[in-house]
Structures are given as structure tokens and as C-alpha cells.
Amino acid sequence: MTEISKVEIQIAEDKNKIVLQNKAKELLQNKAVDIIVGYGEGTDNTVHAVFITNPDNTSELIYDERCLQNLAVYLLKAEVRKFTKIGIIANIPVMRTILQLASENQLKEEKIVIIGITADGSLKEFSGFNELQEYIQLNNLGISEEDQEILNKLDSMTAEERWNFWTEQFSRCNKCYACRAACPLCYCNRCQVEYNQPQIITPESTTQGNFEWHFMRAMHLAGRCIECGECGRACNVKIPVHLLTFKMSQTVKNTFGITAGTDAKLGSVMSTFKPDDKENFIQ
DSSP: HHHHHHHHHHHHHHHHHHHHHHHHHHHHHTTTTTTEEEEOOOOTEEEEEEEEEEEGGGGGOOOOOOOOOOOGTTSSSSSHTTTTOOOOOOOOHHHHHHHHHTTTTSOOOEEEEEEEEEEEEEEEOOHHHHHHHHHHHTTTTOOOOHHHHHHHHHSSSOOOHHHHHHHHTTTTTTOOOHHHHHHHOOOOOSSSGGGOTOOSSSOSSHHHHHHHHHHHHHHHHTTTTTOHHHHHHTTOOOOHHHHHHHHHHHHHHHOOOTTTSSSTOOOTTTTTOOOOOOOOOOO
């Protein structure tokens, strides 16, 4: 990238940031929202979530290529949910999460104001879920070329080779559950791993226990994962756990023609049945 290109990008980012900050300040001042959930500058060139209730503090808001965390994970937290009206900085993954949460009756349209961020970093306002759905469906919702290449490689393996691949990956898992904490669709008050009567998932970090946990999580996200990849980024030992849910998403789409996070009234794949459903999974 040339120096001129870098300068042009920086100018565009600075302009977009000011527009974002002004919009957030306007919403808070006009009492259109009670809180803004967004991105702020952290230490060592990192980015973290910020929660702003004072219009004078909106200068803390930023948005650039580092802002990858799916902020929708905070929408169902008690500390945020207590507010009557929530404003949230939303890129495509956050937008899709909002629609998926709405489809699962976890989020009401009148509860949230979406401050949309387009692919070029500019601001886009939405009048409601219908307009949000139209925008989402016009965008490229595919996963990255790098992740797709790995999935293709896994598909080309034999069952034994795939088993060995995941056995090696899961051998590093220390059951920290960062993948669960980072996922905006893992919102159960009590996860299956926390039950011990009966105990379905063994708590130890063993080969069997790790397979049980990651396979259960992938199955629970079938037809629900919006492919933000946050679980994989959160893993402290760099296991590509997001590939499991990505694969499930592709299987659901190919089998049922459903893409999570595209419709606020999307039915549940795992609990919706039709007489004409394919039954080739029955052996």
C-alpha cells in the first residue's frame, strides 16, 4: 500500500469517526437512547467495548479494522438490558446477531437503536428490522477465503484424518470456555457444562471431555451461528473452534436453505419440522 493510500484511508477513518461520535452524542442528548455500546481505544493498540451514558463521553468511540469483537454479546447482559433503549455500533456480524436474537424472542425491535457501520466504515441508520433485513440480504455473508480453504481441506480428508486433526486441536483445550463467553448466541443462564445431576459433559480437560464440549456447542449453534468467528478469536490456545459452527451453518444452508441472522422471524432449524423435509439423514 502506498503512503498516499494510507493517508487517504486515515482521513476517511477520521471523518467516519467524527460522524459516528456526533450521531451517538445526538442520540444520547435527545434521549433517543439511554446507553451506547461501542468500541473504544485500549492499551497496546487494542480495542475494547465501551458503554457510554454521558453525551460528553462519546469522543471515546472509534471504529476501524481492529473493531472485530461482536458487541451484541452484551445486549442480553443484565447491566445493559436494564436500560429502556439501547444504542449499539453494528457491523454486519452485529446486525445479523440482532436479527437472530429477535427471531429467538430475546430482543424486541423497540428496545434497540442500530448505528450501522457499512463495509467502508461509513454510517447507516435503520428505521427498523425490516430495513435491516433488506440491507443484510444485499450483502456478502460468506466466510473468509482463508477459513473456506481450511474447510475445503477438511472436507477432502478421510474420516480418520479429520478425527486426527480435531484430536490434535482439542488436545490443547483447557476448558476455559472463552468461546462460550464470546459467543452472542450462547446466552443460557446455566450452560449444560454446569450441570452435574445428571452430568452430561465431563468437566475435566480430557480427550473425551473436550470432544463432548465442542461438539455439543456446535450442535447447539446449528442454524443459529451468524459466522462472526468470535469464538475462534477468543480461544487462548488458538483452536479454530469457529470452523465447527461455520461447517454447521453451511450444512444447514445447503440442506434447508436457511441462513441465520437474516430474518427477525426466522424459525428454529432444530425444532421446526415440515412434512416435506428431507429424510436422507435416516439410515
